[in-house]
Amino acid sequence: MTTLPPGLLPEGLRDRLPPEAGAASRLLRAVQDCMHGFGYERVSPPMAEFEEGLAGRLKAGQGRDLLRIVDPVSRRTLALRPDITAQVGRIAATRLAHRPRPLRLCYGGAILKLHATQLRPERELLQVGAELIGTDTVPAVREILRLAVDALAAAGVEDITVDLTLPDLVQTLAETSLPISADKVEQVRAELDEKDAGAISALGAEAYLPLIGAAGPFDTAMEKLRAIDDGGALKTRLDALEEIAGPIAGKAALTLDPTERHGFEYQSWVGFSLFGKGISGEIGRGGSYTILHQDGAEESAVGFSLYIDPLIDAGLGRRDAPRLFLPLGTPDNEAAAWREQGWRTVAALSESDGGEALGCTHHLIDGEARPY
Template sequence: MSIAPGLLPEGLRDRLPPQAEAGSRLLHRVIVAIGRHGYARVSPPLAEFEEGLVAQLKSAGSRDLLRFVDPVSQRTLALRPDITAQVGRIAVTRMGHRPRPLRLAYGGPVLKLRATQLRPERELTQAGAELIGTDSLAAVIEILRVAVEALEVAGVTGITVDLTLPDLVETLAASAMPLPADKIDAVRDMLDAKDAGGLASLGASAYLPFIEAAGPVAPALARLRAIAGPKALDKRIEAIEAIIAAIGYKVTLTLDPTERHGFEYQHWIGFSLFGQGLTGEIGRGGSYTILHPDGREEKAIGFSLFIDPLVDVGLGVVEHARVFLPLGTNPALAATLRADDWITIAALSAEDDAAALGCTHILRDGQPAAL
């Protein structure tokens, strides 16, 4: 059965003018904004050996791999569904000798095996930054500031940062709020689902107050403070207060202390990024560890931004004046116009029509005249 001309696989699409240019422009703006904070860009390959990529992604992202056999090596390769893990590999191998903290930035396409209802596209443009060698509170605040600034430079307004504490249940279960090891995952699931009855049935009623400790950061933090006993909460509360002081004046902050979905491999803090008028997450990040070849784990924190949702709402589109150059126009004059930020459309025949070609001006007597 033949494929209809122009038909693309599910989840893949063409970007046409002006969105294609807008996507390129936004990626450049974001990368430049990140780079001004000292994050040097790296560019890993689109495909790697499956074995190595699976090790970097752990089990979370291995389900997203699109695999194929390399005709040269006869080994199975996989297309990356995420760039973060590749940056980690670079940090502990080719840049393992560099002083820490190591600041790296990246941007490029990723391809997922399957789409989701919220994000039906399988090919996405991802950009971000990774701070390797620490996940301290100071590092968290820096990463959040860089992420917010990068989104602002891209034109995003009404930014919301949703904070979570991914390992909180595990930490409390080992000390202040004991849980049997075989119940920890179930308790996490019940908290994710905000299922009070499920928690009670698991004998984990002590965790019920965490369901209410979610929402706008000020009341959520007050409810978190009201949970008596666990000293582990004190440090987390102090950290959230420091984040509020650092960026609370620029963004809306929300808190869901036990949100786990999508943060399974984050450590003490994770966050999602949202923007006014944009559907779903436009970025996420948090603290994690990178595995060295010698088995040692290194702390890190970073974020990823998704460029496509920004393009879809019209960000990054710049209207340029386009001047039509009649046949015989002096090339030196055309070059001068381009140097002055004009887009020139040169006639290739006497039948070419300026308006039909999308021009806003036509060159008359050596000067652009509005159509």
């Protein structure tokens, strides 16, 4: 067997070094403090669960993204989580099933995917999110979306954009004002997602073509959708979107892509993606969904997940306090006094120690902090 080079890690895994590791902790804390302020209580599920239980709760397709191991204790197959939302659903449906609804939970931790993507080559990611369980009404969605925007702002994200979607749009229209056969619904959904006008026409669903153009800035897209919805089948949905969008209109830019389905396969009536200035790709997504209980009953919920890694890569969370070098023999009480003022202190352990070499921004001379 070939000897591995020292420090080599599996593909898609990496060490977070200073200052990135510190940034990760600060960003996670800032986001979770925001969630705590909204009344959300933290839960912390394990990194691995029995494969059978975890795979059954994951959204469409995620079961293929499980890294599996055999538990030497139970002799059963375990799976490392690729997503924490499903675990929160399990907790809500079992250990916290007795708690009054609506139930507000938040979480944060590492996830591990079997495969990376072109946009994000990392397989281990830091996921943080909040779930409002027991309702998916307009006030619930409005609260969750407001929390998501405030949490990103607390993490230092600027020029936030929220892209809204209606995951059940085609199903709603197919059953009302734009009828198509049941066997074509999924095909039409897929082609609308791809914005393939030719394929939609080939399916005999020309009436759905205007939906492709009904995407863009929120107000413009809403006008186009209301014009398409002559029969009023979408009126309730569109009115709800306007109620949801109102409180965040001044905090984030709003866009609407009513037929976007990729990544929203398990959402019910509303979904959203989150973007920020200078950050590549999505930094989070959420929406309404249902949680399955042991008796087969489904419970409504709404929530979102954010990914901290893109924020770290964009340089957020690195606002460290200055580092003060303390000469050899500095009294402990003097060092403590500087820390109480917000300084990070680095004490010399030998005469050969140098503060500048140790990454300090200042050194202590005659009782004063002087910059290098």
